[in-house]
Amino acid sequence: MSEMIRAEQKKENCWSIEDLYQSDDLWEKDFESLAEDMKEIQKYQGRLGESGRVLLECLRMMDSLNCRFEKIYVYANQRWHEDTGNHFYQDLSARAAKLAMELEMTMSFVEPELMNLSDEQLEKYYQDEMDLELYRRKIQESIRQREHILSSEIEEILAQTGEMARAPQNIFSMFQNADLKFGTITVNGKEQELTQGNYIRCMENKDREVRRQAFELLYKKYREFQNTLAAVYSGNLSQDIFYTKVRRYPSSLEMALSGSNIPKEVYTQLIEAVHHKLPAMYHYVELRKKVLDVEQLHMYDVYVPMVHTVEREIPFAEAKKMVKEGLKPLGEDYVRLLEKGFSDRWIDVYENEGKRGGAYSWGAYGTHPYVLMNYQGNMNDVFTLAHEMGHALHSYHSDQTQPYTYAGYRIFVAEVASTCNEALLINYMLENASDDNEKAYLLNYFLDQFKGTIYRQTMFAEFEMIAHERAEKGEGITSELLSGIYYELNKKYFGEEMVSDQEIAMEWARIPHFYTPFYVYQYATGFAAAIAISSKILSGESGIVEAYKKFLSGGSSMDCIDLLKLCGVDMTKTEPVEMALDVFREKLGQLKDILLP
Ligand SMILES: [Zn+2]
Incomplete structure (x- = not known):
């Protein structure tokens, strides 16, 4: 396919970047005035203990600077993404990144000074300054970790250990991406x-x-390279356990979860729930074996497609219509916002030379969200559109409802809205599929997501938990130990019908995410929560659409777990994950009926 250059794109298919800045000159003006104004916040340095008034003014200025910065940063980068070969915007983007660091440095005194304020002092501040109440949650979020912050001398030393601590991750990444x-x-x-x-x-x-x-x-x-790789991973466990001990957390798992205030049960109940529903996975393996018509199903038979791809070219106009129809269960207001996004050019639709690949949703507080796509017209692209518009409308609702301080949402809930949209769209498309072939394709697509997002990521999460526990007990972390743990888990998750080839025992050695401890479980919980919510919406549960809108509007004004509870989804229990995996089981049954009549 011959690629067009950026200038050849039709305006109607390009995002309305002018809603951020009408011209580069205006950006330049904002950039310069922010670089100047940000120095002003330093007048509060060393003074947060003075009065509630001073603290309030400082936090307000911080919000205002961050908010102004966001617009500058987003414009520079979105412009650059339009054509990454464009040197002018490459330069703007680099300058914005440098400004980010300077801004962070300028404001770095706030956090430690907040930590030094006692609860009594803060209570008095709240009484003196009614408007400070707005920041109560934000302040609470900062000081929640107070007991894990050490004296300034120790903190200074700890700050200098960061680069050493990242060594295992760097070594792994070099090995994996450059040398191997x-x-x-x-x-x-x-x-x-x-x-x-x-x-x-x-x-x-x-x-x-x-x-x-x-x-x-x-x-x-x-x-x-098994011994080298085990030593590198062991090094990563050691650095994580070092900080756990120094910062006095009961375990490395709890340290990781404390960032978003996630209860430990969320992690353990996820694993528990998936264990309950392993039989559904075994049925999947059985179906795969029959469809592929093999004597034995091996680990290298897990990714080959079971069904034919649907080769249907879908024009973008039709994709928009499909998404609008599919998301109707979310109510008229939601569909109206989708239409607004489509007609107000929130989306940059087609690829061009130099355009950033993939898809994302992004934006700055105060303007509407944007979506970048590289739309080709296949079925996956339609799902991508629903997915990214899910992110976009999540941001839109939160931005409209929350003050800047609480508008951004956390990673734990970030994939809920996008996944929920995909689930609703799949349901609609299944109901309107033209033939069994298309139905099978959709079901298989959906099942693959369950497999990759809930089962696989939970198996990873369980592996991490066991490896960390063993290391915390002081056991020597060898390749034999890690491979043993991994092999047993793999056998457990795929069941008897799968030949657990010896080779798979080494899979732990190639997962980059293991170098960011206890991160991947969020893929599974986010996906499960979204499926649970979409099931409630599809079953027409009373009040669920309104509750979901509250969730979308919540930003970070509440803990992630409480935001999901608004929709009746309690991630500290096994129910939501089990509910999601019941959908997996149901769809699996439908696929089986088509493929093995
Ligand atoms: Zn996403």
Whole structure:
């Protein structure tokens, strides 16, 4: 496909970037005035203990500076993403990044000074300054971790350990992305280099021999370096446990969860719930084995598509119509906002030379959200549109309802709105599918998401939990230990019908996310919460649409767990995850009826 250059894009398909700044000159003016004005906040340095008035003024100025900065930063980067080869905007983006660091440095005194205020002092402040009440939650969020902050001398030393602590992650990433070479496999009679990038495509190859070769070669390589990789991962566990101890957290898991104030039960109940619903996964494995018509199902048979891709070209206008229809259960207001987003050009639709790949939703407080796409017209793109508009309308609702301080939402809930939209759209498309082939495609697409997001990420989460526990008990972390843990989990999650090839025991060694401890569980919880909510919406539960709107409007004005409770979803219990996996089971049954009549 011949690619057009940015200037050839039709205006109606480009996002209305002018809603941020009418011209680069106006951006320049804002940039300069912010660089000047931000110095002013330093007049509050060392004075937050003086009075409620001083604290209030300081927090207000901080919000105002951050908010102004957001617009500058978003404009520079979105402009750059339109064409990453454009040097002018590349430069703007770099300047915005530098300004970000300067702004952060200028305001860095606020947090430690807040920590030094006693509860009594703060209570008096709230009484003296009624308007300070707005910031109560924000202040509380800062001082919640107060007991884990150490004396300034120790904090200074700790700050200097950061680079050392990142060493295992850096070593792993260098090894994985720069040094590790796998060698070649034979594809269609030709030698082909196996890379990190094409491994998953090999796993999707219809030729089983290609899959087997790629699988065996990849893990053979990792096994050659097993002791090194175990030592690197062990180093990462050590640095994490070091901070856990120094900061006096009961465990590394609790340290990780404390950031968003997530109760430990959310983590353990997720694992528990998935364990309850493993039989559904075993049914999936059984179906796969029958559909692929193999004597034995191996680990290299997990990613090859079970159904034919639907080769239907969907024009963007039709995609918008499908999304609007699919999201009707969210109510008229929601659909009206979708239309507004479509007609007010929130979306940058098609690719052009140099445009950033993939898709995202972004924006600055005070203006509407934006969506970047590289729309090609296949079925996946329609889901991407629903997904990104989910993010966009989540931001829109929160921005409209919350003051700047609480408008942004946390990672734990970030994928709820996007996933909920996808689930509603799939439901609509299933009801309106033209034939069984299309139905099978949609069901398979949906099941793959459950498999990759709930089952796989929960297995990762369980692995992390066990590895950290063993390290915290002081056990030596060897490749043998890690591979043993991983192999047993893999067997447990896939069940008897799957041949648990020895090679898979080394999979732990290639997961970059393990270097950000206890992160991946949020993919599973976010997805499960979204499916639980979409089920309630589809079943027409009374009041759910209004409750969901409250959730969307909540930003970070409440804890993530409480925001979800607004929709009757309590992530400290197993119910939501089990409810989501019941949907998996139901859809699996439907796919089975089509593929094995
Ligand atoms: Zn997303």
